[in-house]
Amino acid sequence: MKFGGTSVGSAERIRGVVERVRERASLRPVVVVSALSGVTDLLIRGAGLALERKPGPEEIVLELKTRHREVATELTTAGDARLALFNHISAVLAELSALYVGVHNLGELSPRSLDAISAMGERLSHEIVAAAMNEQGLSARAVDARGVLVTDDSFGRALPLPDETEARVRQTLLPLVKEGQVPVLPGYIAATREGITTTLGRGGSDYSASVIGAALPAEAIQIWTDVDGMLTVDPRVVTTAKVLPEVSFAEAAELAYFGAKVLHPATIKPAVEKGIAVGILNTLNPEAPGTLITERTSQPEGGARAIAFKKGISVILIAQPRMLMAYGFVARVFEVFDRHRTPVDLIATSEVSISLTVDDAERLPAIEADLAPLGEVQVLRGMAIVSLVGQGFVRQAGLAARMFGALGDINVVMISFGASDVNLSFVVAQDKAESAVRRLHREFFEKGRA
Ligand code: ADP
Ligand code: ASP
Ligand code: MG
Numbered sequence: 001m002k003f004g005g006t007s008v009g010s011a012e013r014i015r016g017v018v019e020r021v022r023e024r025a026s027l028r029p030v031v032v033v034s035a036l037s038g039v040t041d042l043l044i045r046g047a048g049l050a051l052e053r054k055p056g057p058e059e060i061v062l063e064l065k066t067r068h069r070e071v072a073t074e075l076t077t078a079g080d081a082r083l084a085l086f087n088h089i090s091a092v093l094a095e096l097s098a099l100y101v102g103v104h105n106l107g108e109l110s111p112r113s114l115d116a117i118s119a120m121g122e123r124l125s126h127e128i129v130a131a132a133m134n135e136q137g138l139s140a141r142a143v144d145a146r147g148v149l150v151t152d153d154s155f156g157r158a159l160p161l162p163d164e165t166e167a168r169v170r171q172t173l174l175p176l177v178k179e180g181q182v183p184v185l186p187g188y189i190a191a192t193r194e195g196i197t198t199t200l201g202r203g204g205s206d207y208s209a210s211v212i213g214a215a216l217p218a219e220a221i222q223i224w225t226d227v228d229g230m231l232t233v234d235p236r237v238v239t240t241a242k243v244l245p246e247v248s249f250a251e252a253a254e255l256a257y258f259g260a261k262v263l264h265p266a267t268i269k270p271a272v273e274k275g276i277a278v279g280i281l282n283t284l285n286p287e288a289p290g291t292l293i294t295e296r297t298s299q300p301e302g303g304a305r306a307i308a309f310k311k312g313i314s315v316i317l318i319a320q321p322r323m324l325m326a327y328g329f330v331a332r333v334f335e336v337f338d339r340h341r342t343p344v345d346l347i348a349t350s351e352v353s354i355s356l357t358v359d360d361a362e363r364l365p366a367i368e369a370d371l372a373p374l375g376e377v378q379v380l381r382g383m384a385i386v387s388l389v390g391q392g393f394v395r396q397a398g399l400a401a402r403m404f405g406a407l408g409d410i411n412v413v414m415i416s417f418g419a420s421d422v423n424l425s426f427v428v429a430q431d432k433a434e435s436a437v438r439r440l441h442r443e444f445f446e447k448g449r450a
Helices: 011-023 039-051 057-075 080-106 111-118 120-135 162-178 205-215 249-257 268-274 329-339 364-374 399-407 430-445
Strands: 031-033 140-142 182-186 189-191 197-199 220-225 246-248 277-282 291-294 303-319 344-349 353-358 376-391 414-417 423-429
Touching: 011 031, 011 057, 011 120, 031 120, 031 205, 039 057, 039 080, 039 111, 039 120, 057 080, 057 120, 080 111, 080 120, 111 120, 111 197, 120 140, 120 182, 162 182, 162 205, 182 205, 205 220, 205 268, 246 249, 249 268, 249 291, 249 303, 249 376, 268 277, 303 364, 303 430, 329 344, 329 353, 329 364, 344 414, 344 423, 364 376, 376 430, 399 423, 399 430, 423 430
Parallel strands: 031 182, 140 182, 220 277, 246 291
Antiparallel strands: 189 197, 277 291, 303 353, 303 376, 344 353, 376 423, 414 423
């Protein structure tokens, strides 16, 4: 059972979490929690301020101390448990303060330091949630995920090492579960083999939960969040978004990859490998049935099921007139992205040019420089990918026509269709993304047929 930031955002919400876990105590749950809502953003903001030597980091440490102490106070009665919690909060925040001072003094913020800083939110929250459970009569045990989830050292987006992680999960968590204890782990954070703190990327607690769930293996993985399940579109953009009772692994993976924030993009993979169903449930509305993600759904083939979008995309166009009838060009282009470890999302080619999109702009200047010898390079920043996800797309006549018709005067920079049966994606300027999403939603989900 994984509980996101909003679900652990206040003492009242955490009491709700304890109830959800208690109801399922006989199923022997393992719990993974995010940081309290907004905390990871705040930690990262503090790091930026420290780097720029601006005032603020100390205030952030204080703010975090006050908020966590208040929540801890509401959830525990005075005594040893509260004292232990207060000591833990003080110790973690003293570490944070020292890291901020280090960043300030050195004028340097490495990805490794940023991970150590970003990890503080979950280090605090999981101890508080475990204490709250014990206070309410459950037998919970806080377990630091850094001793359990082993990753490589790609800081900021570390990849779990499956064999080591599986061994440690089983060794550490199974005995606790068998004794009737509820292990409570921080999501998002992990460590390398050497014990250096890493994170799985923003929103990574979902991924932690599925990695741990697959390693146990659990019977089910539940992602408890602040909406009634996976919806046809982000409800913040389209208020009439509808809940999808069933979603296939393939559809969920596409939606998550192309921006549906409700799931971290990598969440589905461990579940698929072990064939474990993933549920999306609402802590604010626990009676709602939610979404069940499994290998197959009972949905009829051939239809649009949901829309996702992702901003902050760059389109790279490489034109090479001599590419005409040449081979090896595409391989040379991709070799550059490979070297910079930058994944490419969408691709379109013509006889003399190739366009592709990247999400991660960090290495873009270096990539541009390396592509320059291959042809004329143009980069369009500030773009968005909009994806229509469903089933049996390539056999469905008229789908693209409906899509273009719905978009009307919104300029489409690039389109990718046919590579998979479940996804039709296109690129528009970022400031047109919401409008494109709304028009598509109206066309495919609000007209009675989809
Ligand atoms: P948590 O803190 O629980 O991990 P997130 O904020 O990461 O929660 O993810 C939940 C949010 O994802 C929702 O509040 C919603 O705004 C957003 N979201 C985006 N696309 C979708 C979608 N297709 N279905 C449901 N929620 C979505
Ligand atoms: N707290 C982390 C974040 O805000 C991880 C998560 O919530 O899943 O990105
Ligand atoms: Mg999330």
